[in-house]
Amino acid sequence: MLQTGESEMTMATYPQEALKFQIQSYKKPKDLHVLGKTHVSFSGSPQKHPYDGNKVILIADPFSTNNLYYEFNKDDISYVEELPNLVNMDGSAIAVVRVWVKKMSVGIRCSPFIVEDTVKSA
Numbered sequence: 001m002l003q004t005g006e007s008e009m010t011m012a013t014y015p016q017e018a019l020k021f022q023i024q025s026y027k028k029p030k031d032l033h034v035l036g037k038t039h040v041s042f043s044g045s046p047q048k049h050p051y052d053g054n055k056v057i058l059i060a061d062p063f064s065t066n067n068l069y070y071e072f073n074k075d076d077i078s079y080v081e082e083l084p085n086l087v088n089m090d091g092s093a094i095a096v097v098r099v100w101v102k103k104m105s106v107g108i109r110c111s112p113f114i115v116e117d118t119v120k121s122a
Contacts, residue, residue, distance in 0.1 A: 029079055035078070035079060038102065039079070039100040039101055039102055039103060040100070040101055040103060041100050042058055042060075042070055042098070042101060043058075043060070043083060043096065043097070043098045043099075044059050044060045044062070044069070044097070045058070045062040045094050045095060045096055046080075046095065046097050046099070047059060049071065054073060055071055055074065056071070056072050056074055056077065056099070057070070057071055058070040058071075058072065058097075058099060062086065063086060063094070066111070067111070067112055068109070068110070069110055069111075070107055070108065070109055070110075071110065072101055072105070072108075073105065076101050076105035076106075077099050077100065077101055077102075078100050078101075078102060079099075079100040080097050080099050081098040082095070083097055083098055084096065
C-alpha cells in the first residue's frame with residue numbers, strides 16, 4: 001500500500017522504447033562455411049538502440065512475455081540474413097533477421113524481470 005507522497009514505480013519494457021532498426025546492406029560472404037567458423041549467428045527482431053547509434057538490439061522472441069534481448073556493436077556484425085516475418089494473433093507483423101557476429105566480440109544478453117520475493121512472508 002502506498003503512503004501519502006509516495007508514487008508507484010512501474011516497469012517499462014526496455015525494448016518497447018527502441019525504434020525499429022532499418023537493416024543495413026551487408027555484402028554476402030563468398031563462403032558461408034568460413035563465416036560459420038569465424039562468427040556466431042543470433043536470430044530475432046532488430047531494433048535501434050535508444051541512445052547509442054553504434055549498437056543494435058536484437059529481441060529474441062518479440063511476441064513472448066519473456067523479453068530476452070541481445071545488444072551488439074554494429075561493427076561486430078558482418079552479415080545479416082532476412083528471415084520470414086512473425087505475425088501475432090492480431091495480424092501485426094514484425095521483421096526477423098539472423099545476424100552473424102564475430103567470435104570473441106562482446107555482446108550483452110539481457111532478460112528484464114520484476115523483483116519479487118520468492119517466498120510469501122507471513
